[in-house]
Each structure stands twice: as C-alpha cells, then as structure tokens.
Amino acid sequence: MQKKTSGASASINPLSSGQSDSAYFGQLKARLRWQLLTAYALPLLLLALYFHYHYTATLRQGIDNQLKSTAENQRNTVDLFLQERVSNLKSIFRTDVMHIPPPGQEMENAFADLKHESSTFVDLGLFDPQGRLVSYQGPHTQLVGKDYSSEAWFGEIQSSERNYIISDVYLGFRGKPHFIIAVKRTAGGRSWVLRASVDPEKFGQFVKSSYLVEDAEAFIINSQGTRQTLSGTDDMPDENRPPPVRTPETQIVEMKVSDRHYLKAITWLTENNWAMVVRIETDKAFAPIRKARIVSVGIVIIALILIVLFVFRNTNSLVHKLEQATEAKQHLQHQLFNAAKLASVGEMAAGVAHEINNPLAIIYEEASMMKDIINPQFNREIKMDDIRERMEAIIEATMRGRTITRKLLAFARPHEPDPEPTNMNLLISRILESREMDFKVSNIEVETDFTDDLAVAMVNPNQMDQVMLNLLNNAKDAFDGPGKVVVRSRINDGMVEIEVEDNGRGMPPDVMEKIFFPFFTTKSVGKGTGLGLSISYGIIKTLGGNMDVKSRPGEGTTFIIRLPMQKTPPCGERQLPGADENDE
C-alpha cells in the first residue's frame, strides 16, 4: 500500500474523529483478528475439551473395567483353587479313607495323594481334639507332638460351624511363612483335625501365573491388608493404607506406594477373608489416555495453527481491500472537493465578471465622451476641467477594476492541504467583501458581530472560504425578497464558533435532518447540486470541528460551525498581501 504523502490527519471517514488512517487500520486488523480467532478457536477448544474428557472418561472406565474383570477372574480362579484344595483335604479325611489314629502308611499315602493333587501342599498333620499333632508328613517333623490348642486356627476350626478353615499366612512354629487348610471330623462330640500347609510362594506363583493384563501384578491380601502372596516386583508385605473394607463388589482405587502410583482392583474371595488385588502402574494403565491426550492436543494445536494462519491471511487481505477502497474513496473525495471548489470559483468568476463590466462601461462612456467633445460635429466647448474630470473618472474606474480582480485572485489561492492558524474574523470579512455586491443587489442586509478576542482556528483557509461561501449562498437563497443575514464569531469552550443566521424561509424538521446529506437539495432541477453543505460538513469534520443547524419554518435558519483553536497565537501568522507592513 502506498504511503500517504498528505501529512495531515485526514481521516477515512469525514464524519469520524481525527484518528490517523494507519492507526485505525491497525486497530481494525487487530480487532478483527481477535474476534475471528475467538470465534473459531473458542468452539474448537470447548468441543475438544468436552470430547477429550468424555473420551478419556470412557477410556478410564474401560481400563477400570478390564482391571476389575481381571481381578475377578483371578479371584474366581483362586476361589476355585482353594475350594479344590479343601475338597482334596476333605476327601482324604473321609472316615472310610483315614482311620484315627492312622496306621502305618496311611498318612504317607494320604500326603502323596495330596501332593499329587497339588504341589502347593507342604505338609500334612493330624491333630487330636486337644490340639496335639499326633501324625505328620512333611519337612518339619520337629513339629510332631507340639500342642496347637492355643493356635488361632485350631480354636477357630473347633468352634466353627463350618468343618474347614483357611488361615492367613503366618510364620507359626516352623518360622516360615505358610498358610493352612484344615478340615475336622467329629465323632462322639470330639473333633479331630486334619491340616495341610500350603506354600505361599508356590501359591503366589499360581496366582501370578494365571492370565493377567500386561504389566499388572496380582497378589492376595488379608482383611488387615497384609499380603499373603509374594508379588513379582517388590517384596514389601505391607501396604501403607488403612485396611480395605470387605465389599461384595470389586473396588477400584488409585494409590501411591513408595513413590509409584498404582491403579488397583480389590475383590474379595468367597472362600476366605482374603482379597485379590490386581494392580498396575498408572503410567502403564493410563497410557492409552495419555496417548489420547497427546493426540487431541496435537490435533488442537494443528487446528489452531491453521486457524491462526487462516485468520491472519484473511484479515490481512480484507483490511488491505478496505484500505484500498478507502484510499480510492479519499481520492474521489479530493476530486469532489476540487470540483466543488471549481464550481464555486466559477460562481465567483461570474460575480466578478459582472462587477468588472460596470467600471468598463464607465471607461467606455468617458472616453467616448471625450471623443465627442473633440468632434466638431457636436460643436462643444473644450474645457480643461471637464477633460480632467473625465480622465479622473477613467482612472478611478480602472482602480475599481483592480480591486475586483484582486478579490478574485485572493480567492484563487494555491491549494494548501494542511490546516494552519487562521484569523477567522479576517477570513469571514474577506469573503463577505467579495460577495458584498451580490448581497446588496439582492437587497439583503449583512450584519457582522465578531468577537473582540483573537478568533484563530486551525483550518485550511481555502477550504474555509468554500464553506463560508456555501453558507452565505444558502443564506442568500433563503430569501425570495429582502432579508437580513447576521454572521457572528465568538470563542466558546476552547473552540471558535461561527454562526450564519438568516431570517429567511427556514426549514421544517424533516428537511433539516437531511440537510447535510449529499445530493439533497430543496432547489429546483439545475439550480443546486445538493453537494455544498455535505462538502462543507465534511471539511469541518476533517478539521476536527463540527457543524450544526437550527431552523424554524418561516423564521429563519442558523448554521453554527465550531472549529478547534490554536491555543497560543503563532509567530509568523499568515498575512494577507498589503496588510500591516510595519511588522517587516
């Protein structure tokens, strides 16, 4: 776009305040960009957020459910396992299978059968109703004969209505972790107990070996939260938390254990007061969610980048087009101003031409008369005084002509676009003088009421001339016959106010509201272009002032112009030719 060379703050819209063009367009561009970006980005972000959270919630649910079902499957498997082990034990403790006390090989055979069923069995022991180990098969033969009556499990099975128990993992007399499955056989009010120990490590292997979700660990805890099986990665038996409450449904919890975050499913066994825990590191568990998040963010970022590119490109091209259009309009406006100025110069020229004809006529008659005087045909006495008088009349007439052409020249000044401090009283006087004849001839009295203060306004004198001429012409046209026009100037509120008041025919409100519109005219076809007031309005607005009108039909019209002032009188104020040579 071309740089503007007319330095003045001519705004794009003469009806707007005097803000520079580039600032306006800069602001417009920024405003448009923000608006569009918000309009596009906001829904995108909102939707992305919504769907992201919805999706990740679904994903999470899926992950939870998977973990749950894994835990439950595991739990079921373990339940089944325990049931089978109990069943194993029960079947070898049948009255027809084992005698009390068992003779010879019976225990050995029974233990072999057990081991056959499952390799998790460590040993087998028979306890009398007093709790003494009477018969034993297994590695810890030192236990034989010990009194187990005060052991928790013994008391529990003796008092339980159920004929079997499964204990938690404990160390016991042997000093090694194990848990037991015990069945009792009651005869005559006395119960014998057959007990088998289960190797928790092997049991743990079993638990672990079942189908698991990738990266998950499974283990069993008791109602106090103590681990019963050993898990793969660490051997910490205790979990740092309050013991879980037994619930019929599977629980899913997120938990931090020694700086690692885990997602856990806890589901309670039916056979025992144990819970199956399947846990997986949240990093691994939530990997799909993380991935989804990254993808969403990636998509949103790409979309945002595209939006930004698009918005910037579009606003740039849009504003550029606007700038071009505005420039074209300003160009047209300048042309219009010039055309209007030419038109008023034309008007002025006509007036001036007329005025010049009179002095010329005088010169003609006086010169012709002098010819007549020296013409013998007329037989007139040649009187020197007479001749002299006539010569003087000719000279006076030429002087009159000079005044008139000067007025015309003063009007046709070269164009200066920048506003400069201008004495409004002087300017108005000059214009009034140039139209003096015209008003006199139309029988219109012109009165001035100028302020005594220095009414200096920042205006372009050329344009101001045009405005004043326009207002005076309109005032003159407000009359069909004689009338009076008053031109006032004053300083008000830091601005120079100029009033042109006529007591002509005035305007009704519906005309008044359109009076500044271009091409609006109340004159008949060919008499007025309707441009004068709209151009004047534009000029005043461009200068940073404003223009107003008051009117009453039948009473008259007043136009009021307010112009910004130069605060301090400038040095080197523009002088009219021939004015005050003392300043030189």
Next chain:
Amino acid sequence: MSGKITILIIDDEERFLKTLSERLEMRGFDVTTASNGSDAVRIASEKEFELALLDLKMPGLDGEQVLKLLKENDPYIEVIILTGHGSLESAVNCSRLGSHGYLQKPCETFELLQVLKKAYKNRVRNKMRMDEDGINRLVGQSGDETEEAILRILKKAEEEAG
C-alpha cells in the same frame, strides 16, 4: 421638447448614467435619468417616454419588476435592457416581459443607437399601426440616412399623427 425622442435611462451607476445621458442628449434625445427602480416608475407615471434603457441589478426594485411596471404603465414604451450581468435565461425572461432588446455593458455607441432606432420604429409601427413599407417610404423621402435623421423623421411623423 418637441421633435426629440424621449428616453428614460435607469441605472444605479451614477457616473455612467450621467455621461451616457449627456452623450445621448448630444445626439438629439430628450433624456431623463433615474438611479433606482422606484424612482423610474414614479417618473414614468408622470411623463410619457417613448424609449427606456434599463439596468437589471439594482438595489430596491428588481430590474425585471421595473420592466413589468413600465410596460403596465405604458404598453407602447420600448424598453431596452442594458446590463453588466447577462444570461440567456434573463434575456428570455425580459423578452417575455416585453423588453425590446438586451445589451451588455459596456456597449458600443453605434450598436446602442441601432437598437434604439429599431425600437423606435417598432413603437411607431405599433402605435400608428403602420407597416414596414410605410415607414421606409417616410424615411426614403428625406434622403438623409443617418440614424439621427431617421429618428427625427419618425418622431415628426408620430407627432403629426397625434
């Protein structure tokens, strides 16, 4: 007074008015002057004028209004517009109001007298209901063809007709 064509000159330029009227007097017209429209109308109502020279742009009564009033006062008066202004529109208007000619200032004396002669012929024709041939016959008799002479003859003829 008799034998001279009476003419009323109306113009607000005093100097011009004075000198022109002097020059026309020197050429045998009986000139009366007025410097504004209302004076002119008043003067015309008091005395009969055969011709009038009228400026348009004057203070007070507008030139065209003066024209109208003069014609109302005496339809046989021939009014010639002599103006510094001049537009086709104005000329047409004045013609419609009954003016005989439309001249622009400054105007050459020769042309002015030509127009005055034509105007006077027209007046005689209208007033005496004479046609062009009759007038030419009257003029041809004298053998003198200067404007002044022609006008004199015509004037005489009119006076004799009463």
